[in-house]
Amino acid sequence: MDYTSLEEKMEKTISVFSEKLSEVRAGRANPAILNKIRIDYYGTQTPINQVAAISVPEARLIVIQPWDISVLKEIEKAILASDIGINPNNDGKVIRLAFPELNEERRKEIVKDIKKMGEETKVAIRNARREGIDKAKAMQKGGEMTEDELKQAENDIQKMTDKYIEEIDKVLEKKEKEVMSV
Numbered sequence: 001m002d003y004t005s006l007e008e009k010m011e012k013t014i015s016v017f018s019e020k021l022s023e024v025r026a027g028r029a030n031p032a033i034l035n036k037i038r039i040d041y042y043g044t045q046t047p048i049n050q051v052a053a054i055s056v057p058e059a060r061l062i063v064i065q066p067w068d069i070s071v072l073k074e075i076e077k078a079i080l081a082s083d084i085g086i087n088p089n090n091d092g093k094v095i096r097l098a099f100p101e102l103n104e105e106r107r108k109e110i111v112k113d114i115k116k117m118g119e120e121t122k123v124a125i126r127n128a129r130r131e132g133i134d135k136a137k138a139m140q141k142g143g144e145m146t147e148d149e150l151k152q153a154e155n156d157i158q159k160m161t162d163k164y165i166e167e168i169d170k171v172l173e174k175k176e177k178e179v180m181s182v
Helices: 004-022 069-081 104-141 147-180
Strands: 038-041 044-047 052-058 061-066 088-090 095-098
Touching: 004 104, 004 147, 038 069, 061 069, 069 088, 069 095, 104 147
Parallel strands: none
Antiparallel strands: 038 044, 052 061, 061 095, 088 095
C-alpha cells in the first residue's frame, strides 16, 4: 500500500497548524500577525507585506513603512478593521504597532486557545488515519491485499499517526513556553 498521499495530508495539516500558531500574539512583536490583513491597492486586495517594508526594531514594536505613502491611511484602516487588537500609531510616514505586555490571565487564555487548536489538529490527523485504514480495508475486501498485509498497513498507519501527533505536541509545548515566558 502506498502511504504518500496520507503522509502528505498529515504534513499539510501540521504546516497549517504551525502557520496558525505563528499568527497567535504571544506578547512579542511578530510580523506574521499581519499575514491575513489585506488592503485595497489600486483595486486589488493586496497583503501589507507587498506594499510596505515591515520591521521589528524592538521586541514589542512593529514598524510598517509603505513604499507608496498614499496607502498609509488604507493600511491603518485595514489594521483597525482586523481582529489583531492593536491600535496603529500613524505619524504620516510610518505606522507603529506597539504590543502591550500580556498579563497572566491573558497568557493563560492564549495557552487555552492554542491547546484547543492543537486538539483540532490532532482530530484532523486521526481523521486522515481513519481514511487510510478504511482505504486499506477496502483494498483487502477487493482482494488487493491479504489479511496480514491489512494488519501491517494498519500498524504502519498508526505509527505514522503517532509520529505526527507527537510532532503536534512538541510544537504546542514550544509555543506554550513562548507565551508563558514573555
